[in-house]
Amino acid sequence: MTQVEHIQAEIEALAPEDFVRLRKWFADKDWQSWDEQLETDIAEGKLDFLLEEAMTAKHQGKLQEL
DSSP states (O other): OOHHHHHHHHHHTSOHHHHHHHHHHHHHHHHHHHHHHHHHHHHTTTTHHHHHHHHHHHHTTOOOOO
């Protein structure tokens, strides 16, 4: 049995309230990882093209007010 299969079996055996706690922890951990990756991408300039696209659209009058 692989480690993942072992973890899956353990999760299947959890009480419902423990499963809910684990699911919340996992979701929070996933969002934290996503936030960290986004911060890294921003710092490295990987998303600069979005700002450039928005500024071009603004200058061309293609943006809508929200």
